Amino acid sequence: MPDMNRGDLVMGIVGAGLMGRGIAQVAILGGLRVRLCDARPGAAAEAGAEIGATLSMLVGKGRLAREAADAALARLAAVEGLAQLAGCHVVVEAIVENLEAKRALFERLEAVVGDGCLLATNTSSLPVTAIAAACRVPQRVAGLHFFSPVPLMKVVEVIDGALTDPAVGDALAALARRLGHTPVRAQDTPGFIVNHAGRGYLTEALRVLGEGIAEPAQIDRILRASASFRLGPFELLDLTGLDVSCPVMETIYHQYYEEPRYRPSPLLRQRLAAGLLGRKSGRGFYAYADGRAQLPEAPPVPPASPLPLWVGSPECGARENLLRRLQAGGAHLDSGARPSPESVCIVLPIGRDASSTAVDEGLDPARTVAVDPLFLDLHATLMCTPLTAPAARDAVWAALAADGTAVSAIRDSAGFVAQRVVAMIVNIGCDIAQQRIATPQDIDRAVTLGLGYPLGPLALGDALGGATVLAILDALQAFYRDPRYRPSPWLTRRARLGVSLLTPEP
Ligand SMILES: NC(=O)c1ccc[n+]([C@@H]2O[C@H](COP(=O)([O-])OP(=O)(O)OC[C@H]3O[C@@H](n4cnc5c(N)ncnc54)[C@H](O)[C@@H]3O)[C@@H](O)[C@H]2O)c1
Numbered sequence: 016m017p018d019m020n021r022g023d024l025v026m027g028i029v030g031a032g033l034m035g036r037g038i039a040q041v042a043i044l045g046g047l048r049v050r051l052c053d054a055r056p057g058a059a060a061e062a063g064a065e066i067g068a069t070l071s072m073l074v075g076k077g078r079l080a081r082e083a084a085d086a087a088l089a090r091l092a093a094v095e096g097l098a099q100l101a102g103c104h105v106v107v108e109a110i111v112e113n114l115e116a117k118r119a120l121f122e123r124l125e126a127v128v129g130d131g132c133l134l135a136t137n138t139s140s141l142p143v144t145a146i147a148a149a150c151r152v153p154q155r156v157a158g159l160h161f162f163s164p165v166p167l168m169k170v171v172e173v174i175d176g177a178l179t180d181p182a183v184g185d186a187l188a189a190l191a192r193r194l195g196h197t198p199v200r201a202q203d204t205p206g207f208i209v210n211h212a213g214r215g216y217l218t219e220a221l222r223v224l225g226e227g228i229a230e231p232a233q234i235d236r237i238l239r240a241s242a243s244f245r246l247g248p249f250e251l252l253d254l255t256g257l258d259v260s261c262p263v264m265e266t267i268y269h270q271y272y273e274e275p276r277y278r279p280s281p282l283l284r285q286r287l288a289a290g291l292l293g294r295k296s297g298r299g300f301y302a303y304a305d306g307r308a309q310l311p312e313a314p315p316v317p318p319a320s321p322l323p324l325w326v327g328s329p330e331c332g333a334r335e336n337l338l339r340r341l342q343a344g345g346a347h348l349d350s351g352a353r354p355s356p357e358s359v360c361i362v363l364p365i366g367r368d369a370s371s372t373a374v375d376e377g378l379d380p381a382r383t384v385a386v387d388p389l390f391l392d393l394h395a396t397l398m399c400t401p402l403t404a405p406a407a408r409d410a411v412w413a414a415l416a417a418d419g420t421a422v423s424a425i426r427d428s429a430g431f432v433a434q435r436v437v438a439m440i441v442n443i444g445c446d447i448a449q450q451r452i453a454t455p456q457d458i459d460r461a462v463t464l465g466l467g468y469p470l471g472p473l474a475l476g477d478a479l480g481g482a483t484v485l486a487i488l489d490a491l492q493a494f495y496r497d498p499r500y501r502p503s504p505w506l507t508r509r510a511r512l513g514v515s516l517l518t519p520e521p
Contacts, residue, residue, distance in 0.1 A: 016182050017104035017131060019190040025050065027100035027128075029120060030109035031062035031093075034137050037165025038107055040066050043087040044079075045194040050103065052094045054110070059093035066091065101127050105190065107159055109137040117141065118149035125151050133183055135159035139210065140266055143203040144176035153178040159187050160207060161196075162465055170464035171196045176203045197464055199457040205270035206263075208453050209465035212472055214267060214277045215439035217260070220248035221280035223432055228398075229425040231300040232311050234432055237423050240394035241387075241433035243469040248436075249300035250308070253293035261287050275499035276443060316422070320410035323347045325354035327376045328363040333388035337363065340391075344417030354378065359407040363388035365483060366438070366490025368429045370400040384411040387431040389479065395422045396431050429494040430487050437475060438487040442503050444472020445516060449505035455517040473516040481510035 017024070024047050028035045031053035039062065042049045051059045067088055073079040092099075100106055106124055110116060121134060128134075134156045136146050147156035158174025171191040175184045188198035201207040206214070220234050229237070235247020252260055264279040271277055286299070293299030294306070301308040324346050326338055341348060349358040360383045364372040369385035380400040384407055387396040395415040399408050408424060416422045425432060444462065448455050459471020468475070476484050485507060491500035502510075509516050 016186050017133065019105070019186050019193055021104075022046070023048065024105070025103045027052070027103035027106035028109060029053070029097070029100075029106065029124070030111075030137075031059045032109065033163060034161060034165060035107075035109035036062045036066060037163065038109060038137070038161055039063075039091060040069060041166055041194045041196070043090045044083075046090075047193075048090045048092075050092045050094045050100055052097065052099065056095060059095065063088075063091055063093040097123055097127050100124065101129075103128055103132055105133040105135065105187075107135045107137060112138060112140065114141050114145060117146045121146055121150050121156065130155075133157070133186060135187055137161055140206070140263065142176075142205075143174045144178060147176045147178050154180040155183055157183050157187055158201075158203065158207070159191070162209070168465065169196050170209075170461060171198050172201050172207045172209065172461065172465075173198045174201050174203050174207055179203075197460060199461040200453060201457070201461075202450075202452045204450065204452050206267045208447060208458055208461040210263060210267065211447055211452070212440070212444055212458065212462045213466055214264070215441075215443045215472075216244070216436060216466075216468075217248050217252060218264065218277060218279060219436045219439040220432075221282060223428065223435070224249075225280045225282055226428070227426060228428040229423070229432055230311070233423050233425060236313075236421070237394060237396055237425075237432045238436060240421060241390035241396070242437055242475075243393075245467050253299035253301055253303075253308070256293045256295050257283060257287045257299065258292050275497060276439070276446070278499060313421075314424075316416040317409035317413045319345075319413045319417070320406065321347060322406065322410040323349040323355060323358040324361060324410065324414060325349035325351065325358040326361045326363075327354075327378060328361075328372070328388075331363040331365070331388050333363055333391055337361070337386065337388070337391060340418065340420075341414050344414055346414040346417070354382070358382065359384060359410045361386055361411055364490075365389070366430045366434060366487035366494075368400075368427045368494065369398050369403070370427055371429075371494070373400055382407050384408055385427075385431075386411065386415070387434060389483070390433050394433075395420050396425060396433065397422065398425045398427050398431060400427055429491050434487050435491060437479065438484050438491070439500075440468075440472050441476035441479070441484045441516070442488055442500075442506055445476065445505040445509075446503035448473065448516075449503050455519055459517070476506065476516040481506060481516050482513070485510040 026047045026049050028051045039049050039051050053059045070084040074081050074084050143158040147153035157179045160172035162168035173184050173187045191198035231249035235249050238244050261283045268277040354360050360378040362372045362385045373380040373383035380402040385398045455473050462471045488500050488502045
């Protein structure tokens with residue numbers, strides 16, 4: 016096994032496109048000698064020139080010393096033809112995402128390199144095992160999945176195929192560290208960690224949209240404010256482009272034999288057919304003018320109402336907090352054991368909708384308004400039953416907005432928006448742990464670094480409380496009777512035991 020920290024380590028890179036260029040840049044800066052090649056004549060030399068320009072730009076900005084840039088560039092060789100990769104210690108493939116092309120390339124590579132050379136694929140969506148299976152020595156083949164842009168995205172998934180020697184993965188993890196990246200180790204499964212864990216955010220947000228609960232701008236606003244996501248799901252879809260994200264969603268869904276948790280929305284294909292790709296086509300979930308999203312104006316806060324507010328859901332832990340806030344905002348509170356005939360009834364459901372909660376608490380649905388108790392300190396989301404009078408909704412809206420809190424009013428939904436989206440993210444993260452695809456720590460590391468979430472799915476679940484996430488999912492499953500919401504055994508056990516979702520199982 017070649018030592019990935021040896022001073023004279025030589026890396027071959029096949030494919031001098033976006034990813035190959037990025038990998039070459041971090042590798043030469045990490046002190047490796049790199050031989051970069053591409054099927055298109057001249058492509059490797061062009062890539063070398065581009066890397067040179069990038070390093071000069073970094074020198075110009077004072078982020079890299081001229082000598083270090085020159086020394087790094089001296090370690091880069093653009094080569095024509097695979098034969099020149101003979102003698103490499105490791106070769107990373109970053110060619111077109113096509114299984115047959117990759118299998119054919121690995122077969123040709125094996126005829127060139129020595130048996131001790133490690134072979135890595137940067138594939139995002141193809142099975143590493145299927146690529147390795149075409150090789151004479153499949154044990155030396157693993158995935159080394161970088162993210163774009165490689166120099167900035169500091170995480171690499173090291174993927175063990177069914178035939179990979181674990182020592183190969185260890186060596187590639189050491190190589191990733193040498194390049195200044197954080198390796199996370201994943202079993203060869205669809206989407207590995209990052210693309211698998213990313214399903215919850217987008218598919219559940221699309222489900223909320225598809226069900227007519229809220230508009231894209233509202234959903235984005237709620238998730239940015241409630242759970243500190245940098246980009247809302249629809250902003251993210253528009254940025255990536257539906258032509259890229261729709262096939263990824265469909266592929267993972269089918270690769271998992273139509274697992275309902277990953278079921279994509281029928282909205283996607285229709286929007287794709289209409290050319291509503293996102294930023295790149297000028298219109299997606301938002302319209303763009305001069306590269307900027309045209310956001311609809313937030314509706315104005317209704318005027319304060321004289322209607323008394325009565326708060327139900329006595330078992331909810333956030334009830335006292337809400338009462339204090341309403342009082343501080345000067346709301347007229349009804350503190351009776353039951354609501355007076357004119358009072359607006361506020362309920363605080365977890366995983367349930369306003370209508371069922373009103374009925375179960377014996378309240379008049381025409382006067383009931385539900386407030387999301389879980390994210391109340393960050394953003395107030397309220398929802399109504401189909402019968403709620405607009406005056407009742409506006410009374411709660413005005414009272415919650417009195418201290419400057421942003422309020423979003425949505426249609427009735429089991430689990431509002433943030434509860435159900437966050438619960439899906441946590442549940443999918445738990446199931447990745449349950450399937451032993453990666454360790455709990457690596458799952459959270461991969462998601463924070465690869466997707467930019469404020470917390471990994473397991474830490475996010477701990478922050479809400481495993482039992483609360485379980486309650487949301489149980490309620491969603493009972494409401495929709497859809498196995499999409501069935502809780503992962505990993506979540507159920509840890510919630511029942513009252514321990515962290517990061518608790519491993521030997
Ligand atoms: N673009 C991303 O964000 C991203 C992120 C992670 C992984 N990946 C994966 O990395 C790989 C490369 O993606 P990219 O975005 O750099 O693509 P790209 O189109 O920018 O570059 C691919 C390069 O490979 C060359 N090529 C194609 N077939 C070849 C062959 N048989 N032999 C040698 N060279 C060949 C092409 O000429 C091109 O220069 C794919 O497997 C992709 O799924 C891409």
